[in-house]
Amino acid sequence: MIVELGHYALVMALAVALIQSVLPVIGSIRQDAGLMALAPAAAVTSFFLVLLAFIALTVSYVTSDFSVQNVWENSHSLKPMIYKISGVWGNHEGSMLLWILILVFFSALVAFFGGNLPAALKANALAVQAWITAAFLFFVLLTSNPFQRLNPAPIEGRDLNPILQDVGLAIHPPLLYLGYVGFSICFSFAIAALIDGRIDAAWARWVRPWTLAAWTALTAGIAMGSYWAYYELGWGGWWFWDPVENASFMPWLAGTALLHSALVMEKREALKIWTVLLAIITFSLSLLGTFLVRSGVLTSVHAFATDPTRGVFILGILVVFIGGAFSLFALRAQSLKQGGLFAPISREGALVLNNLFLTTATLTVLVGTLYPLVLEAVTGSKISVGPPFFNLTFGPLMVPLLLAVPFGPLLAWKRGDLLAVSQRLYAAAGVSLLTALAVVYFATGAPVLAALGIAMGVWLICGSLTDLAYRAGAGRVDLQVMWQRFKGLPRSAFGTALAHLGLGVSVIGIVAVTAFSTELVTTMKQGGQTVSGPYTLVFEGLRPNTGPNYTELQGRFAVSRDGEQFATVTSAKRIYTARRMPTTEAGILTIGPSQLYVSLGDETPDGGTVVRVWWKPWVTFIWIGTIIMSVGGIVSLFDRRLRVGAPAASRKRAAAAEQAI
Incomplete structure (x- = not known):
């Protein structure tokens, strides 16, 4: 019933x-x-x-x-x-x-x-x-x-x-959908404003909280999905530029641009047309992601459906909403008033630069994702666009953007002083330079680009802290006054600083694990040993184990450093009873911010077992950074100035207005 x-x-x-x-x-x-x-x-x-x-x-x-x-x-x-x-x-x-x-x-x-x-x-x-x-x-x-x-x-x-029977997959889809679907509110407000013909700073004030909430959820959802793939699939990677991964990443990039654009519109009534367009684009990319996952055009561990009928139906929804939205925008765009003017060197200018790089990066990911699909549909030829393409196109776009991030919050609205802001960032630049030199000195043979990449992460962290320190009056007032000013800062200031700081932490993790991780594939028998990074692993053998709906063969590895054992890592090959489908359960030992990652392969005819071992320095910073970014979004949502709708008039002001009439 x-x-x-x-x-x-x-x-x-x-x-x-x-x-x-x-x-x-x-x-x-x-x-x-x-x-x-x-x-x-x-x-x-x-x-x-x-x-x-x-x-x-x-x-x-x-x-x-x-x-x-x-x-x-x-x-x-x-x-x-x-x-x-x-x-x-x-x-x-x-x-x-x-x-x-x-x-x-x-x-x-x-x-x-x-x-x-x-x-x-x-x-x-x-x-x-x-x-x-x-x-x-x-x-x-x-x-x-x-x-x-x-x-x-x-x-x-x-x-x-x-592979879906995992806590990560219990959390990942709801968070991802909160982000995907949350952008529908921004889309609906944009279409409603185009219908009504009213787009102003109040509209941006109503849109920004919903954008921030969706962006925060999508950030957490993507991070959770990345970590799930990292530990569940046994491949040792945290991002593979899979088309379905890209389908969630593109709305995040566009949503980040929308978040910054809406801020300019709210504060200065500038970028009106662009902000409305971004609201449409962001949710359109969410719909595109829904189509890619459920149409059957992709073969991926993330894909849900392979029924072409469903794909055609969703494609129809995609065409109606995206086509209709852009058609309405084209009809109304000419009648919309332009926003306020500002100098290129200003906070508005910095946010426009932010939007330029983010939207270009989004377009790059879009082309790399859709081009193989379009080519196959038109010509029947199959090509693969993988990490090399995205690393060579997406990466260089991010470098100037990351360098510019600390300048934005320190610049004044309408007209800023770039020299004065540069002087405030001297300490951040000095710490970043020392970090690069330290990486080259202590990590013998470290690539110069890796040292510069880690220095860039430190630059973002120090830049976000500089913004808070400057707002609190550091160096200009005594400590007591500075502390009072610091406590009185709006929560959106802390949220922005946390988001930028978290980005810096993630950058450090990405660069470190890319440059310094090691991978070893070997065959081991019981009692055999291998070395990964500074650690020695001794294979203690295989033993069977039974779960509620699976059986597995566990491999245990004793981990030691300088001859002293201090931990044990267990990896497993698991068979689920009903589907008879094998999975790999990686063994992960977290040591500070780094991880030792062990994955079992097949058994060999001579009684050995194929083992893959990675040493991944600072890898947890990737996800710690995203958590900090999400916390920054939540903190900003609690800013009392960030309201859904225009502030209501006070009773005293309303009464005074009535008496005046």
């Missing part, structure tokens, strides 16, 4: 979304407050209906109801409870339901927190959200129904894909 209730709730949600997509727009055209007021109520109703459907599917997984085809294909009665729950979104149908749930959740948030929004803008934005909701509800109900029944019901399920 719960399954039928969930299916019925989805049908009702579609009906409500259709009402929400039409009547509020008519109300905004006619200035009918009653019709516009339908939008918030419909948004909240849609959320609860989709939530009911999601709960129904979750209950089916938890109770192992194999009469539901989706549960039978992706679950097993012996599977641990956490993976029964995460299995809800570990497949195409369930993940699409989660996608829609997050979409209507954001709509409900706008309805709840958008009390200060102009009625027409709020109604139109929620109507645009409803257009997206209705399109994807049609898609789910017609091609991807998660509540399809089986008769007779199988006794046991086929189990979830083994």
Whole structure:
């Protein structure tokens, strides 16, 4: 019964979304407050209906109801409870339901927190959200129904894909979808503003919190996915420029540009047209990512679906929304007023430079991702565009951007003094230079580019700290006053500094592991030993082990340094009972910020075992940096100046205005 209730709730949600997509727009055209007021109520109703459907599917997984085809294909009665729950979104149908749930959740948030929004803008934005909701509800109900029944019901399920039975995959998709779908709010506000013809600083103030929230979630989601692939797939890499990885990275790059552009628009009413265009582009890239993952055009561990019918349906959604949005933009762009003027050397100028490099980098990743697909579709020829292309094109674009980052927050609005800012950054530059020299001195034979790359990471860290120190008055006031000023800084200042500092930490990790990691592939027998970095590993042999729904062969390695054993690393080759699918469970020993990474291969005819061992110095900085960046986004969201909507007039001012009338 719960399954039928969930299916019925989805049908009702579609009906409500259709009402929400039409009547509020008519109300905004006619200035009918009653019709516009339908939008918030419909948004909240849609959320609860989709939530009911999601709960129904979750209950089916938890109770192992194999009469539901989706549960039978992706679950097993012996599977641990956490993976029964995460299995809800570990497949195409369930993940699409989660996608829609997050979409209507954001709509409900706008309805709840958008009390200060102009009625027409709020109604139109929620109507645009409803257009997206209705399109994807049609898609789910017609091609991807998660509540399809089986008769007779199988006794046991086929189990979830083994590589998805991991805590990282329980967290990664929800975070990623919060980012992907969160940008839909920015898109809806952009389309609503184009419909209404009103784009000003207040619009940017309403858009920026949603952009920041989506960017924060997407940052955490990408980082979680990167770490999952690193430890679960047994390949020892943290990023491979996989097309589906790129599909999530492109909205992040465009969203970063949008975040900075919206700041310029809010503070100076500049870059209006560009900010609206970025809002459209960012969500369009999110839709493109959804298409790539679910169309069957890609073969990837990340891809969900291979049904071309679904791909055509999503392609239709893509064409309608992206084509429609750009057509509306083209019609309205000429009528939009240009923003304020500013000098090239100013904070606005620095943020424009930021946007220039970020959008160019996004275009580079887009071309590298889509070109092989387009070429194969047109000519039938297959080519591979891999890490060498992206490293040679994307990397050089990031270098000048990273060098410029510390200057931006220190420059004044409208017109800045580059010489004065450079003087404030003398200490940061000095520390960075000393770091480069130290890397060359202590890491014998270190590549010069590696030393410069690590110095660049230190430059970003010191630059972010310099910004806080300067704002607090360091060197100009006594310590007590400086401390009071520091405590009184807006939270957005701390958030910006943390985001830039985290970027610097990640840069250090990326450069260090790229330049100094070592890899060894060898065959080992029990009692054999090998050396990786400063450590010696002794192979203690293989032993069988049994889990709740798998069997595995574990390899144990004693780790020692200077002849003294201090740790043991366990790696495994695992077979899941239901699917008979093997997986590799890497053994990872974290030593400070570095890691020793051990992966088992196949057994050899002479009784040995193929073993791959990596020594990865400073590798954890990659993910520590992204965590710091996400924390920076959260801190900025709590800035009291960052509100959803224009500030409401105080009662005293309102009363004074009435008396004046």
